Amino acid sequence: MDDFKFYYFLVGALVFGVSALMVILEFGLSLNKTQKDNINYHINAWSSERFYFINFAWGVVGGHLFLGSKSPIIPENTVSVIVVAVISLIMIIHGVCFLKEKRISLSTRIFLLLTGFIAGHMLWSMNDYVL
Numbered sequence: 001m002d003d004f005k006f007y008y009f010l011v012g013a014l015v016f017g018v019s020a021l022m023v024i025l026e027f028g029l030s031l032n033k034t035q036k037d038n039i040n041y042h043i044n045a046w047s048s049e050r051f052y053f054i055n056f057a058w059g060v061v062g063g064h065l066f067l068g069s070k071s072p073i074i075p076e077n078t079v080s081v082i083v084v085a086v087i088s089l090i091m092i093i094h095g096v097c098f099l100k101e102k103r104i105s106l107s108t109r110i111f112l113l114l115t116g117f118i119a120g121h122m123l124w125s126m127n128d129y130v131l
Contacts, residue, residue: 052104052112053091059116060084064124067117072125080123087119 026039047054074080104112 048104048109049102050095050099051092052095052099052109053088055104055109055112056091056116056119057088059113059118060088060120060124061116063117063120063122064126065120067121070125073122077124080125084119084124 022039029037029039043054072080074083
């Protein structure tokens with residue numbers, strides 16, 4: 001199997017695995033009697049507190065998949081992925097170490113989503129690939 005087919009299979013398996021995990025967790029959480037105990041509630045709670053990088057990450061994925069650029073800022077794909085990962089890691093460290101009980105406002109969450117969307121569009125572009 002050549003490299004492209006292997007990575008194509010790997011990405012498909014990863015997406016399927018994460019989707020299956022989300023469905024399993026949603027089903028498992030629906031079995032208990034706790035109000036508002038589902039995946040959506042937990043992701044919303046995490047993204048509005050210490051794990052605010054989730055908003056940025058969703059924006060990056062959206063910009064990467066749906067709004068790619070023919071001429072990204074960083075033409076080397078590996079470097080652009082590392083830059084996006086480092087930005088996300090900085091957000092994770094900041095959120096975990098320095099934000100203890102602070103909620104992120106809705107406007108900040110929207111700003112992070114749009115910033116991630118621009119980063120996904122300009123740094124980690126999907127349109128740069130030739131199939």
